[in-house]
Amino acid sequence: MPLGQVTCWTGLTLEPTTYDFWSLVVARLRTNFPNCRNVISALTVEPTWSCDYVRYQQHSHPSPAAWKRFCGRSIELIASGIPSLDTVLGGGLPLGSIVLLTEDELGTYSDMFLKTYLAQGLVHGDTVFLATPETNVKAFCECLPAPMESHADELADPKIVSRCYQLSDIVFGLVAIDSTSNPLYSEYTGLFQLHKISPVNSLTPLAEVSDDWAFKLIKKRLLIERLTLPPELDTVLRKLSSDASSLPPNLALNTERANILLKYRYTAKRKGDWLASEILGNQLREYGNRVDDRQSINNFASATLELACKLRKDCKGWKSGLPLSGPPNLQEFLKNVDSGCANTSEQGCTAAVPSSHELHNFKLFMSRSNPETQKAQNHELPLVESSRIQAGPLFRITPLAPHTANRIPYRQPSSHHPPPTDLKQTGFIAKKPSSSFGHDRDFSSNQSTVTNNVVPHRKPFSSHESNSIKTSNFGSSVGGIYSSRVGGRFKKWGNNEKEEEPVQSSEDDFSRRESSRGRGGFRGYGGRNQFDGSSFEEKHEQPPIGMAAFKTAREQLKIENQKKYGNSHGPSFGGNNHSETSYGGYGNGKYDPARTIKKSLGGKGVVNSKFVSPLISNNTSSDGRQQERQTSNSQENEEIDERLKNIEPRMIELIKNEIMDCGSKITWDDIAGLHFAKTTIQEIVVWPMLRPDIFTGLRRPPKGILLFGPPGTGKTLIGKCIASQSGSTFFSISASSLTSKWIGEGEKMVRALFAVARVHQPAVVFIDEIDSLLSQRSESEHESSRRIKTEFLVQLDGAGTDEEDRLLVIGATNRPQELDEAARRRLVKRLYIPLPDLEARKEMVQQLMKCERNELNPQEIDELAKSSDGFSGADMKHLCQEACLGPIRSLGPSQISSIAAHQVRPVNMSDFTSALKRVHPSVGPDDLHQYVTWNKTYGSGPNTFRFRYSKDLKNYSSV
Ligand SMILES: Nc1ncnc2c1ncn2[C@@H]1O[C@H](COP(=O)(O)OP(=O)(O)OP(=O)(O)O)[C@@H](O)[C@H]1O
Incomplete structure (x- = not known):
């Protein structure tokens, strides 16, 4: 996959309460990753519903290949769970994938996704897993990675860059384990891991393991227990290996992977991260070679499919496009899956596994950019000077001047991080890694960074902050929840703390951690609490070197929006900045605090409800700290305009994505001719929108205007120009799509459309082909179309609308004669847009x-x-x-x-x-004749025919 292209794959639990959460995440990823190629969302929850949806999607995009193309155009693909993902991804995650994962009550994801896909990320090394039951959307989103920057100029080989460039600092991994084959986990559903990933971008995301917890999913409760591995692990592993030999290749790989993981965990715990990484690196390379050959990818696909076929929740109507025998045209299919990997050899896409050439380049780079690397690897660095950590080339490991003020004292390896010993003694490895791999890859250097006090090149912080940061590498947004849930052991995160703690830490310890972490936790890291500009100002401190270069995703989003829309426009999520059009929607319109309520997107999240840890309640209920945390959360929650409160978030999202038009500026000069229409529109629409204070009372502008005339005469152009010239948000929708695209939901869409428009006022809602939406009502018409019509008329009439709303509906039609009379009345100004003279x-x-x-x-x-x-x-x-x-x-x-x-x-x-x-x-002469006649009767132009009612009606009645 070329540099900068990221595949976002979201596990969507599609329910009204969680959709907003995920759609926000997707939106955020899209914004933060402009090159984001695919956003794939998988629906799994409501079988019938998702099935219908999928059928509908299938209808539009019948073949898997088409789906693939569909993805390629950066359009959200909504598919029905695992089989379709299997079809799309072909059994392996592309390099650089971001996986956002939520667990469903049956543990489907952990049982299937993780087993067959996510664990594969262990091999691919660059896949970032994020899974969270977090209800505080804003907080979670702030944990999302900052936009990926191109470092192509710094590194010769883009593949290395993309592999090295981690996308997140926090990883929640839910790893399913095969409880039948593993006696250690017989009663558990999976492993629950919290990882802190160094922004140094180690080659494997599992490099710095924070903690392991085994979890059980019992109905909706997630029980988490600290994982303790028995000393006789090697016996277990040996058993696993022997079992694996008798298994079919795909299952053997699974077992082997679990095996590697266990070894790594165990070694990391007992012998330290550095050695564990060495072992892991070595083993992954071997394993990677096996998994990445095409045959194995295919095996994984079939394994997934087999599992998927057994899934009870799988709806009847849905069949995967991928046969059990593998993709029909493997070469073609893999071309897509390989996603840009130039290597089409039979060995498969090696994009996921570093080639020797890549490793060589990487080694060169390392030695060039960081002469201290070797020292680091040899553990010669006693201190790290945080202030000297700079934004710049990746993998910079900065040595310290021994007596500077800003230094982090060398931490003697604790029991948790024992000094490296020769693992040969342990019997876990046959030989010490001797290949260049172990050294070239940054396993050693990166993983050893924490253990050996070589601080990786990360988002820098000053020593002052380091106290909080060190203990807050994951924080309240994500870690905050878990910090309380999983109890102690966060000490591990802090270099200034001495010993790891038992699971059930004392209240004092808890509070100490809480306070030392600061409220921000990870956000502090991301710049909100400790590192945002204001905090620096408040503390009268200079941000540390390189700090300026670091922006949270949120800050970056703001900047991008400002660039894109200027100060007055631009969607943002959750900002209460008046200059933005926020998700809450009081951007360039009026911000009325009374109208806004604090609401957490996804706050009612079902996701969260599934993750109820007994620990959290034990730990927090007694002293009310949970309450405190809730308060702090609520302060940071999204502010949502109450006008959107009853609107389904996915509809809001749809409207914003598909209907809201932030297109190019159009001036009146771009429209040739049409002087009458232009002047009228300026008078009745543009000026009132610009000066609502003057155009009050009877001067109030009409709420609706109709542009009618032959096709291609500039009606849409006028609509855009109005929006552009009056500084309004332009919503453009074709009426036919309202009636066809959102079958059965048309009236909800209409309501949502108007609600969003009101939030973004002044707004122009342009409805093309309005005749198809507001045609004459008849007995025979379908109930759903009647409902849309009624809703539209209600909205247009302003029922339930504030008189002050600056909202203009422009209808455009080529068939004005088919308009319903009630609609005609509401579209007060009816302007004929004739053929150009x-x-x-x-x-x-x-x-x-x-x-x-x-x-x-x-x-x-x-x-x-x-x-x-x-x-x-x-x-x-x-x-x-x-x-x-x-x-x-x-x-x-x-x-x-x-x-x-x-x-x-x-x-x-x-x-x-x-x-x-x-x-x-x-346009034919007959057509023109119709327009002229209609214009004479109903139009607002100067040449319109006046029906002399008293006289003409007499004539009519006498006929
Ligand atoms: N008055 C005009 N001045 C400049 N360009 C025009 C004008 N009218 C039409 N065009 C050109 O024709 C194209 C189509 O115009 P537009 O989409 O506005 O027509 P329309 O009336 O909305 O058509 P339809 O009724 O089929 O939707 C425009 O993109 C523009 O290039």
Whole structure:
């Protein structure tokens, strides 16, 4: 996978209460990873519902291949759980995947995903697992990685970069274990791990293990217990190995992986991270070679599929596109799966496993960028000077000046981190890693960084902060929950603390940890509590060197939004900044604190409800600290506009993603002709939106206007221009998509649309083809379409709406005569947008040809305008496009490949003459007649026909 491309795979438990959580996460990932290629969301929960959805998706995207393409266009793929993921991913996670995982009550993910996919990440080394029952969305999102930066200039080989570049600092791993084959875990569902990943980006995310906990999932309760491995582990491992030999290859791999993991855990605990990493590195390489050959990938796919087929929750209607025999066209399929890996050899995609060349480069880089590496590996560094840690090349391990103020005292290896010994003695490894791998990979250096006090190049902090940071590498946002749940042992995170603690730590210890961690926990690390600008100011401290370079994802998002939308626009999630259009939605509109309520997205999260630890209640209830934490959480919760309170978050998300248009600015000059319409609109719409204080009472602008006329005459253009010129948020939706795309949910969509628009006011809601939404009501029409219509009319009428709302609905139609009369009444101003007249056509040609080299003189343009009588604006565009192809057509095929762009001759009149033979008006005289008649009767233009009721009605009745 090329540098910077990230696949986001979210495990979605799709329920109203959790959707907002995940959609926010997805949105955040998308924002933070502009190059993010795939966002794949898996639905698993409501079988019927997700099944319907999937069928619908299948309908639109029938084949797995199409799905793949669908992903490729950075569109969210919603699929129905494991089989489809299997189809999409082909049994292995691409390099650089981010996996967001939530556990369902049956443990489906842990049983299946993790077993067959996630553990594979152990091999791929770069996959980051995030799983959380966190209810505080904002807090969790702040734990998400900051945008990935390109370090291509620093490292020669992009593959190395992407492999080295960790995407997160905190990892929650739920690892399923095969309880039948492993006596150690017979009663457990899986391993629950908390990892702190060094931003130094070690080659394996499991390098710095914080803690292991075994967990049981009993119904909705998650019971977590400290994992203690018995000393006779080697016996168990040996048994596992012998069992594995008799298993089919895929299961053998699973067992082997569990085996490796256990070894690693055990060694890390007993012998220290450094040696454990060495062993792990060595074993992973061997294991990786096996797993990454194509046959094994395929094995994993089939293993997953087998498991998936047995899944009770799997809905009947859904069948995986992947047959048990493997993907139908393996080569083709793997091409996609390999995602950019240039290596198409039979050995498989080696993107996941460092080649010797990569390792060589990496070694070179290491030695070039960091001459101290060797020393580090030899444990010669007594101290780390945090202030000298700078943003810059990765893998920088900075030695210390021994007597500087900002130094972290050398921590003698504790019992938890015993000095490295020769593992040969332990009997766990046959030989000490001798290949360059063990040294070249940063296993050794990275993993040893903590144990051996070589602080990795990470988001830097000053010594002052280090006290809190050291104990707060994961914090209240994610770790906060777990910190209380899993009890003690967070001491391990703090270099200034001496010994690890037993699970059930004392209250004092708990509070000490709490206070030393600070409320921010990980967020402190991310810059909110300790490291944001304000805190530095408050403490009158200079941020440490390199600090300026570090931004939390949230800060980065803000900056990007500001860049993108300026100060007054731009969606953000949860900011209460007036200058932003926040998720809560009082961005550039009025911010009315009374209207906002504090709400945690996903706060009702079912996710959370599944993770009820007995420890948390024990630890926290007695002294009310939980309450304290809740208070702090609630302070940080999202503020959501109460107008959105009853709207399904996924609809809000849909509207924001698909309907809200932040497109290019359009000025009135871009619209040729249409003077009457333009003037009227400026008077009745733009000025009132700009100066609502003047346009009050009877001067109040209409709530709805209708633009009608032949197709391609600029109705949409006008809508966009209104939004652009009045500084409004533009919502553009085609009425037909309301009725077809969101089957059965149309009226909810309408309600959501108006709610979001109100939040983002001033807003223009542009509804194309409004006739299909508000056609004449009839007896025979479908109930759902009637409901949409009613809802729309209610919204348009302003029922339940504030009179002060600056919301304009613009309907556009080519068939005004089909509009329902109630709708017609509500669209007060009905403006005819006719075909462009001679002058307008001339203007269009001039405008369109402005950017093309041409030899047209004013007479020729006049002539052209005359010859194009009856053309719409869109036809004129088509005509110019056709003419511009003239010079290219005049070249022979041989010249096309060789000619320089500037040598292509300019467009001339002859090109237009031939184009005029090919392009014809798209509007017929009969159609025009209808518009003119309707305009005369209902239009708001100056030439409209006045029905003389008293006289004409008499005539009518006498007929
Ligand atoms: N008055 C105009 N000035 C400049 N360009 C125009 C004008 N009218 C149409 N065009 C060109 O035609 C294209 C189509 O216009 P637009 O989508 O606004 O038409 P429409 O009236 O909304 O069509 P439809 O009713 O089919 O949706 C525009 O992108 C623009 O390039």
